[in-house]
């Protein structure tokens with residue numbers, strides 16, 4: 083049975099998401115309809131956000147942003163280009179570059195977002211990168227170049243499209259590149275997302291996890307393939 087408290091701690095508007103997923107499963111929404119409904123859910127909150135963190139869908143401050151997102155840097159072991167798929171207002175592009183520099187690594191960030199309004203926000207906040215922030219659905223997009231690192235969430239496509247989505251994003255990589263999944267929140271003792279990617283034929287080459295800030299049963303997780 084679903085525990086509403088646990089689900090709420092995952093920082094998702096889970097009831098609304100579940101309703102959209104159910105409509106998709108019943109065939110009332112096609113894939114485009116699913117994406118439109120998801121976009122309609124996040125767009126007003128991100129565009130009207132009062133803080134940079136909220137404009138990237140994060141409920142905390144700069145400190146908790148770093149705590150939850152810095153594990154993504156564990157996937158980075160050499161200089162290179164870094165595409166944030168679902169770049170929102172560009173905050174991860176900025177912070178991953180800064181954190182990499184602190185570790186003596188140089189990342190060139192790029193971004194893509196499905197929402198024109200949210201991508202516009204990112205270009206406004208990061209004018210120096212305006213020409214490398216694209217508006218597109220990553221599930222169907224063909225990028226104009228390849229990247230050493232591509233980061234994404236699997237929740238950006240319907241459940242039954244996730245395997246094809248991973249296959250598609252792997253084509254964005256430079257030879258030797260890494261596809262980074264996360265961060266996402268999952269019960270500490272479960273491994274559903276990584277197991278599904280591995281079952282689709284993509285061995286996990288690295289992982290990073292941190293305990294959830296407020297919920298003892300959850301962890302922030304990142305893993306990467308490539």
Ligand SMILES: C[S@@+](CC[C@H](N)C(=O)[O-])C[C@H]1O[C@@H](n2cnc3c(N)ncnc32)[C@H](O)[C@@H]1O
Nearest residue numbers: 138139168169170174195196197218219220238
């Ligand atoms: C939670 S934010 C991610 C913020 C940040 N990049 C991070 O690491 O936490 C999710 C963003 O992904 C975008 N997004 C969702 N599905 C997408 C898709 N299929 N293609 C591109 N962007 C997508 C949303 O519009 C939203 O701005």
